[in-house]
Amino acid sequence: MTRIEIEALLADHPDFHQFTAAERARLAAWAREERYPAGTTIFNEEDPADTVFLLLEGDVAVQNALPGGPPVIIETLHTGDMLGWAWLVPPFRRMSDAIAQTDVRAVGLDAAGVRALCNAHPEMGYRLFQNWLPHLVQRFRSQRLQILDVYSERSR
């Protein structure tokens, strides 16, 4: 995928279309296309969180290992979702494993590059965070509901 194609893709994306063309061009400079066949590992817990993924196609299971048992899937992410948030906060290490459930195609943004861009262009950085936060809030709310275990025998 060429840089121009990535810019066009960002222009179509609901979270990036409001950026200026110049900002999208700066972001595209840190972007590359990534592909993961079904069943492959995208990253593992404790890996450096060096890339943030914008899912173009496919489904990803975010999971954690449990001692003495099979890993448990915490959530799945799908086309249009952003994969990875550990890139935002030190120590920039993955907090879960991510496994491709189907063939996955994504735009990978270089985390250090994007952080540097945000520092150099705070207005753009602010907008990026404004667009990112609703994704995080949605996932946070969803996980709160999961913790409540609403389908257990105890709840009504």
Place this chain on the structure above:
Amino acid sequence: MTLPLPDPMLPMRFRVVERFDEQPGVASLALVPVEDAMPLFRPGQFNMLYAFGIGEAAISISGDPHEHGWMVHTIREVGAVSRALARIHPGGMLGLRGPFGAHWPLRRQSGRHLLFVAGGLGLAPLRPAILQALREKTRYASLTLVCGARAPEQMLYRDEVDGWARQPGMDVLRIVDHANAGWTGRVGVVTTLLGAALGPHDPESVSAFVCGPEIMMRFTARDLAIAGVPGGRIWLSLERNMKCAIGRCGRCQWGPDFLCRDGPVLPYDRVARRLAIKEL
């Protein structure tokens, strides 16, 4: 000559003709009356089922409203009554009163997009409405079912839902709260599917029927309302313990409503504020 109406407090004897183990602790019973005529019901209504010598519990009707040969109820064992009921085997008897309560107002939604959102056992009271909607699907603009469960092995009526998903004109989206690695379906809560379920439809033209644990219904209805579905077009089925089931004893009172008579199915715009009141 008019026949005297049956006393709504007097249970009719019903025999279990079939029993299906849905999942551990959850069974469906097919029932036929011993002496009386088969009562007619509307999707969303419930019966009071009486385990002889133990007690009565409100149980929604989960069968097909067009099936007049037997009535179906899906029961989860949570206490003495539900445990006794769910364990009755074919040939065994129970008492049945009703049907009671307000139904899902399906027929008033002609031309609209129908969205069913079920959480866990909440699919049971929605099943008659879904079967009816499938039978008369040309009345509606579209049919979508969003189904949430705790885990893949706890998805209710799994084979039947697979069948619905294959029917033209019906979209089915499923999600589980927890799954082990290797599961290839979605993991998360039902609310994360609402955007996809509303899809390209104008939210003003969506009618939603939501049933599941109360907290799941609260979050779902709120998100649907935020997305633009009118509060008067979102219905929830609310549960409180019941005794008389005919609006006399006050046991099921919830704010100004007696849920056995005014509910269990109520529109969200009427209950939204009450749902947020703690310990009500």
